[in-house]
Amino acid sequence: QAASSSDQSVNPVVQWNKNLLVIVRTPDAQPTTIHPTRSFALMHAAIYDAVNAIDGTHTPYLVRLDGTPRSASQEAAAASAAHDVLVALYPTFKSTLNAELLQSLAQIRDGEHKVQGIRVGQTVADQILALRSNDGSNAPPIPYVFGNAPGDYQSTPPNFPPQPQFTHWPRVTPFALQRANQFRPGPPPMLTSDRYSVDFNEVKSVGIANSTSATADQALTGQFWNGAIQNYWNEISQTASVAQNLTTAKNARLFALLNLSLA
Numbered sequence: 500q501a502a503s504s505s506d507q508s509v510n511p512v513v514q515w516n517k518n519l520l521v522i523v524r525t526p527d528a529q530p531t532t533i534h535p536t537r538s539f540a541l542m543h544a545a546i547y548d549a550v551n552a553i554d555g556t557h558t559p560y561l562v563r564l565d566g567t568p569r570s571a572s573q574e575a576a577a578a579s580a581a582h583d584v585l586v587a588l589y590p591t592f593k594s595t596l597n598a599e600l601l602q603s604l605a606q607i608r609d610g611e612h613k614v615q616g617i618r619v620g621q622t623v624a625d626q627i628l629a630l631r632s633n634d635g636s637n638a639p640p641i642p643y644v645f646g647n648a649p650g651d652y653q654s655t656p657p658n659f660p661p662q663p664q665f666t667h668w669p670r671v672t673p674f675a676l677q678r679a680n681q682f683r684p685g686p687p688p689m690l691t692s693d694r695y696s697v698d699f700n701e702v703k704s705v706g707i708a709n710s711t712s713a714t715a716d717q718a719l720t721g722q723f724w725n726g727a728i729q730n731y732w733n734e735i736s737q738t739a740s741v742a743q744n745l746t747t748a749k750n751a752r753l754f755a756l757l758n759l760s761l762a
Contacts, residue, residue, distance in 0.1 A: 510574075510746075510747055510750050511574045511578045511581070511603050511747065512550075512577050512581075512750035512751055513737050513740050513741065513750060514599075514603065515546070515577070515578065515581035515585075515599075516539075516543075516733055516754060517737065518585070518596070518599055519538060519542055519581075519585060520730055520733060520734070522585070522589055522592055523727075523730065528589060528591075528592070531664075532640055532667075533636055534762075535729060535730075536729045536758065536761045536762040537636055537671075538585075538589075539733065539761065539762065540674045540758045540759050540761070540762035541584050541627060541631060542580075542581050542584045542585060542758075543751075543754045543755045543757075543758045543759070544561060544627050544755060544758075544759060545562075545580040545583070545584045545624045545627040545628075546577045546581055546751050546754070547560055547752060547754075548561060548562040548563075548564075548580075548623045548627065549562075549576040549577060549579070549619050549622075549623040549624070549751075550573045550576055550748055550751040551748070551752075552576070552619055553567055553568070553573050553616065554569075554573060554748040554751075556748070560759070561626070561627060561630055562622075562626045562627060562630075564619060564623065567615075567619055568612075568615055570611075570615070571612055571615035571616045571619055572607050572612045572613050572615070572616030572617075573616065573748060573751075574606075574607050574616065574747055575612075575614075575616025575617045575619075575620065576616040576617070576619040576620040576623075577747055578600055578603035578604060578620065579600070579616065579617045579618075579619070579620025579624070580620035580621070580623050580627075581620075581624075582596055582624075583621055583624035583628075584624045584627065634671055635667070635670050635672055636668075636671050638667045639667065640664070640667045641666040642662065642666070643663050643666050674759045674762040675759045675760050675762070705717055705721075728761075729758070729761050732757060732761065733754070733757065733758070736753060736754060736757050739753075740753060
């Protein structure tokens with residue numbers, strides 16, 4: 500009989516999400532040309548397809564495994580899939596990730612269900628990584644030339660970086676969208692329009708640090724969206740997961756939906 504998620508103090512999907520948050524927050528661990536949302540999407544896509552291969556109640560994202568026993572451990576599949584993806588993405592963390600995997604698997608009863616779950620996770624992780632190996636994320640950033648005309652983008656204070664980041668990212672194959680510009684908003688209003696003046700003055704007044712016109716809620720909202728938003732949303736999802744005592748299958752779907760939409 501497969502071990503249930505209640506056998507573990509922390510659900511493996513949540514635990515491996517925490518593991519990745521630690522990595523992306525470690526100085527110099529995240530490649531500067533690879534957006535961290537890709538790592539979250541890859542890991543949770545693998546977890547979802549591995550768990551769903553056993554659960555069998557939803558449509559796979561990319562990988563379909565036929566004939567997977569329903570008695571295989573979803574928890575072992577989730578942990579194994581997450582581990583193998585992260586080792587491929589962050590090889591310098593291999594020893595730490597190996598230790599985390601042993602800790603995750605130690606909470607699952609030994610037996611064939613555990614072995615089957617591990618095998619499912621490994622298989623799905625390999626296929627997910629292979630399918631995304633040529634998605635354009637390894638391409639060098641495209642040099643940006645700053646213009647001098649009114650309305651042209653300029654390097655922003657206070658650090659004034661010499662180049663914008665992730666200029667190549669619009670060419671990376673999306674995880675959920677059909678194309679990168681599928682829901683792109685229209686252009687800004689004309690520089691000479693009243694709408695532009697109103698919007699500009701509002702942003703300058705409300706958005707400046709220590710603004711005297713921004714409400715407390717507006718200031719907090721600005722701080723929230725100014726940070727590494729994918730990290731915040733994942734922490735919010737962790738809190739919701741624990742509060743709702745979600746199963747491994749439900750956690751796999753929750754975090755896959757979140758991170759595939761953020762990537």
